[in-house]
Amino acid sequence: MKHVLLVENAWVAGLCVAASLLAQLFVFSPAALPVLPAGLGIALGIAVARGPRVAMGVLIGALAGSAIVASNQPQGASGRGLPAALLFGAAIAVASVVCGALLRSRGPASRLLFHVRGVIALTLVGGVLYPTLLTAVLAAESSIGGLGLSLLPASLTSFWIAASGAAMVVAPLVLAAPQLRGAPRRPWEMAACATTLVAACVWAFGPSGPSWLGHAPVHVLVPVLLWAAIRFGTRGTVVAVAAMAVAALATTALRLEPDAGDAAMRRLHLAIVVLSGAFLLLAATLHEREEARKAIERERAELEGRVADRSAALEAERTLSERVIEATGVMLFVLDRQGRIVRVNEASTSLTGYAEEDLLGRPYASLRPDRESGASAARFAKLLRGERASAGDAHLLRKDGSWLEASFSSAPVRGADGSVGGVLITAIDVTARNDTRRRLEEAVSILRTTLDATADGILVVDRERRIVAWNRRFLELWGIGSELLEDRDDESAIASIVGRVKHRSDFMERVRWLERHIDAESDEEIELDDGRIFERYSRPHLLAGEVVGRVSSFRDITSRRRAEQERDRLLVEEGEARRAAEAAYAQVRDAIRFRDEFLASASQAMVPPIDAMEGVLARIERLAPEESAAKVLPLMDQALLQLAQVHGVVDELLRLPEETQPVH
Known part of the structure; x- marks a missing residue:
C-alpha cells in the first residue's frame, strides 16, 4: 500500500512539473509569466480528485514548477528569486489542498461537474479563491523582491486571470479524465465538433482573423460550445473548453510579439474563464435536467407499472372475490333498504334448495320463522341506521319446508358517500355442527358422570x-x-x-x-x-x-392393604402351626416306631414259650390217667383257654404295627 501511495505521489509531481515546462513555452511580457499556468490547474484538479493522500506529490510538483519559473527569469535574477519561488511553490500546494478540501466537501469529486451547485462551487473556489490566494502570495513576494523583479498591478491581474483560467479549464479536465476512458459515443460527430472548434479558433485568433480589431472574438466559439454541451454533455464540454483554450491561446501567442499583447491576452484569458464557467454551468444544468427527465421517466414508468400491477391485482382480487363468493360454503345475502334480496351466491341456493331467481327480489324475512322475525326486523333497522355489525344464530327456511340452522353475521353496506345502501348477511350452515355439538355434550356428560361414579x-x-x-x-x-x-x-x-x-x-x-x-x-x-x-x-x-x-x-387401597396384612399374619401363624404339627407328628411317628419294634420283639419272644406250653399241656393230657382226668382236664381246659387268650393277644400285638402305620 505504501508503494502504491509513493508511486501515485511521484506521478502527480511529474505531471505538475511537465505542465510547468509546457506552460513556459508560451510566455508574455513584461513579467515573463506563462500564458496558461497548467500546473496550477493540474495541482488543484488532482487535490480535488485524490484528496490529501497526494498532498506530498502536489507539494513536490509545485516546488519544482516554481523553480522552473524562477530559472526562466532574466539573467542574474534567478539566483536571488529561488528561495521565494520555492516558498511560492509551497503556497501553491497549500492553496490546492485547501481549495480541494473545500470542493470535496460538496460531494464526490467524480460528480462535481455534473451538478449546478458543484460547478458554482468550482467557479467560486477554483476560479476566484484559488487564484486570489496565489496572487496575494505573489504580490507579497514581489513587494520584497522575492522573484528578482517588481510586478506591476497589471501583471498581477494577468496572473490572476491566467490562474483562474487554469483552474476553470485544466482542473475540470483532470476531474473528468477518469470518465473519458473508452470509445466516445457518436465519435464522428465528436470529431466534427472538435475540428470545427479548432478551425473557429484559428480563424478567430489567427493573423487574418477579427482579433486584430482589438477584441477577443469569442462569440464565434459559442455555437460550437453549445453543440458540445447539448450533444455530449459535461464530458464533451470539458474537452471542448480545453481544446478551445489551447487553440485560442496558442494561436494568439504565436502571432503576438513577445513584448506586446498583454491586454489582449488578459481579455482572452478572461473570456476563456467566462466561457468555461458559463458552459460548464450550462452542461451541468442540461445534465441535471436530463437526469431529472430520466428520473421522471423512471418514476412515471414505475408509477405506470405500479398502476398496471395494482389494476391487475385489483382485477385479480375482484375475480378471486367473485370466485370465492361463488365457491365458498358460506351463504351470502345482499339486501336493499327494503329488505329484499338483491344478490346471492351458489352456497345460498344449494343449501336452501331455492333457485337464484326464486330468491332475488324475495323478502329476506320470508326465510325466517315467525318467532325470530321480530328480532330480525330490529337488527335490520339498526344496521340501516349504520350501527355496528351483529352476529348470532338463526333458522332459514328450505324449499322443502325443513329448517336450516345457521350462524349469521350481518353488516351495513355503505356507498361511496358513506351512506348505508343495504345490508350484507353471511350465514354458515351449522346444522351438522350443532348435531355434533349435542352429541359431544352428551358424550361429555356421560364421561363426566362415569368419572364421578x-x-x-x-x-x-x-x-x-x-x-x-x-x-x-x-x-x-x-x-x-x-x-x-x-x-x-x-x-x-x-x-x-x-x-x-x-x-x-x-x-x-x-x-x-x-x-x-x-x-x-x-x-x-x-x-x-x-x-x-x-x-x-x-x-x-x-x-x-x-x-x-x-x-x-x-x-x-387402605382396606385392601389391611386385609392383605391380616392374611399375611394368618398365613404366618398357619405356617408356624403346621411346622409345630409336623414336629409333633415326627415325634409320634418315632414313638410308634419304637412301640412297634418293642411289640414285635416281645411278640417274637413270647411265641416260643407259648408254643412249648401248648405242647406240654397236650402231652399231659395224653398221659394223665383216667382217674385223674376228671380233676386234671378242667384245669387243663382252663390253662388252654388262658393260653389261647395269650396267643390271641400276641396275634393282636403282631397285627397292631400294620394297622397303626402313620398315614402321610
Whole structure:
C-alpha cells in the first residue's frame, strides 16, 4: 500500500512539473509569466480528485514548477528569486489542498461537474479563491523582491486571470479524465465538433482573423460550445473548453510579439474563464435536467407499472372475490333498504334448495320463522341506521319446508358517500355442527358422570401444568374443595395435598421426576399421615400420538392393604402351626416306631414259650390217667383257654404295627 501511495505521489509531481515546462513555452511580457499556468490547474484538479493522500506529490510538483519559473527569469535574477519561488511553490500546494478540501466537501469529486451547485462551487473556489490566494502570495513576494523583479498591478491581474483560467479549464479536465476512458459515443460527430472548434479558433485568433480589431472574438466559439454541451454533455464540454483554450491561446501567442499583447491576452484569458464557467454551468444544468427527465421517466414508468400491477391485482382480487363468493360454503345475502334480496351466491341456493331467481327480489324475512322475525326486523333497522355489525344464530327456511340452522353475521353496506345502501348477511350452515355439538355434550356428560361414579380419583393436567379436569372422587380422597382446582394451578393443588402425605420429600421428588419425563408411566403407593394408603397410577395423555399432558388416578387401597396384612399374619401363624404339627407328628411317628419294634420283639419272644406250653399241656393230657382226668382236664381246659387268650393277644400285638402305620 505504501508503494502504491509513493508511486501515485511521484506521478502527480511529474505531471505538475511537465505542465510547468509546457506552460513556459508560451510566455508574455513584461513579467515573463506563462500564458496558461497548467500546473496550477493540474495541482488543484488532482487535490480535488485524490484528496490529501497526494498532498506530498502536489507539494513536490509545485516546488519544482516554481523553480522552473524562477530559472526562466532574466539573467542574474534567478539566483536571488529561488528561495521565494520555492516558498511560492509551497503556497501553491497549500492553496490546492485547501481549495480541494473545500470542493470535496460538496460531494464526490467524480460528480462535481455534473451538478449546478458543484460547478458554482468550482467557479467560486477554483476560479476566484484559488487564484486570489496565489496572487496575494505573489504580490507579497514581489513587494520584497522575492522573484528578482517588481510586478506591476497589471501583471498581477494577468496572473490572476491566467490562474483562474487554469483552474476553470485544466482542473475540470483532470476531474473528468477518469470518465473519458473508452470509445466516445457518436465519435464522428465528436470529431466534427472538435475540428470545427479548432478551425473557429484559428480563424478567430489567427493573423487574418477579427482579433486584430482589438477584441477577443469569442462569440464565434459559442455555437460550437453549445453543440458540445447539448450533444455530449459535461464530458464533451470539458474537452471542448480545453481544446478551445489551447487553440485560442496558442494561436494568439504565436502571432503576438513577445513584448506586446498583454491586454489582449488578459481579455482572452478572461473570456476563456467566462466561457468555461458559463458552459460548464450550462452542461451541468442540461445534465441535471436530463437526469431529472430520466428520473421522471423512471418514476412515471414505475408509477405506470405500479398502476398496471395494482389494476391487475385489483382485477385479480375482484375475480378471486367473485370466485370465492361463488365457491365458498358460506351463504351470502345482499339486501336493499327494503329488505329484499338483491344478490346471492351458489352456497345460498344449494343449501336452501331455492333457485337464484326464486330468491332475488324475495323478502329476506320470508326465510325466517315467525318467532325470530321480530328480532330480525330490529337488527335490520339498526344496521340501516349504520350501527355496528351483529352476529348470532338463526333458522332459514328450505324449499322443502325443513329448517336450516345457521350462524349469521350481518353488516351495513355503505356507498361511496358513506351512506348505508343495504345490508350484507353471511350465514354458515351449522346444522351438522350443532348435531355434533349435542352429541359431544352428551358424550361429555356421560364421561363426566362415569368419572364421578368411578371409585378412583382422576386428575388431568396439561404440559404447562395447568389442571384440565378432575372428578368428585379426587376431591373426596384428598379432602379439598373444588374452588382450589378451579384456578387450574397444579402447583397450588400439590401444595394443598403434600401436607397430608407421610413421606413428603419422596412424594415431591416423584412429582418432579414425572414432570421431567412426560412420556413415562408410574405406579406407586402413597402413605398418608392418617394411615390411609393411596395407589397412584400415572400415564401420559396422548393426542394424535403427541403427549399433551398427564392423567393420574388415585385409589384408596387402605382396606385392601389391611386385609392383605391380616392374611399375611394368618398365613404366618398357619405356617408356624403346621411346622409345630409336623414336629409333633415326627415325634409320634418315632414313638410308634419304637412301640412297634418293642411289640414285635416281645411278640417274637413270647411265641416260643407259648408254643412249648401248648405242647406240654397236650402231652399231659395224653398221659394223665383216667382217674385223674376228671380233676386234671378242667384245669387243663382252663390253662388252654388262658393260653389261647395269650396267643390271641400276641396275634393282636403282631397285627397292631400294620394297622397303626402313620398315614402321610
